[in-house]
Structure formats: C-alpha cells, structure tokens
Amino acid sequence: MSCSICGASARVLETNFHGAIVDCVECGSYVVSAEVLKKKEFSGKVVAVQATRLWLVSQRLGHNHRPVITADTVRWVK
Numbered sequence: 001m002s003c004s005i006c007g008a009s010a011r012v013l014e015t016n017f018h019g020a021i022v023d024c025v026e027c028g029s030y031v032v033s034a035e036v037l038k039k040k041e042f043s044g045k046v047v048a049v050q051a052t053r054l055w056l057v058s059q060r061l062g063h064n065h066r067p068v069i070t071a072d073t074v075r076w077v078k
C-alpha cells in the first residue's frame with residue numbers, strides 16, 4: 001500500500017474495517033480511518049501533504065499514541 005498522505009510506498013502495520021496503521025519513511029506512523037481512505041478512493045480527494053505532516057508532528061508532541069487521521073482531522077487540498 002502507498003502512504004495515504006504523500007503516496008510514497010509505505011509499510012502497512014495493520015488494516016481492518018476501522019482503517020489502517022501506516023508507517024511511512026517521510027510521514028512517520030499514523031492511523032488513517034476507513035472513511036478517509038474511502039473518500040480518497042471514491043471522491044478523488046487529495047490529502048494536503050505538508051499541512052498533514054505538520055499536524056502529525058503536533059499530535060505526537062506529548063503523546064505516545066499514533067495520530068489518527070479521521071474525516072474530522074484530515075487536511076484536504078482545497
């Protein structure tokens with residue numbers, strides 16, 4: 001699978017009906033919800049790479065869990 005953010009080839013640690021846990025060299029590891037994956041696939045939406053990476057960094061500060069990209073937190077290209 002490719003990274004849901006930047007499209008580079010990425011390691012998928014786990015995938016289920018909730019979504020996927022992705023580990024990308026450039027973006028780091030994160031969880032992406034199935035809803036976001038579906039929107040990407042079926043509505044042709046594109047994730048804003050830089051804005052999302054910055055958001056991931058901010059989410060990791062002080063947290064030990066992987067950031068979760070959901071329909072509420074995803075940054076689409078406008």
Ligand SMILES: [Zn+2]
Pocket residue numbers: 003004005006007008010024025026027028
């Ligand atoms: Zn990536």
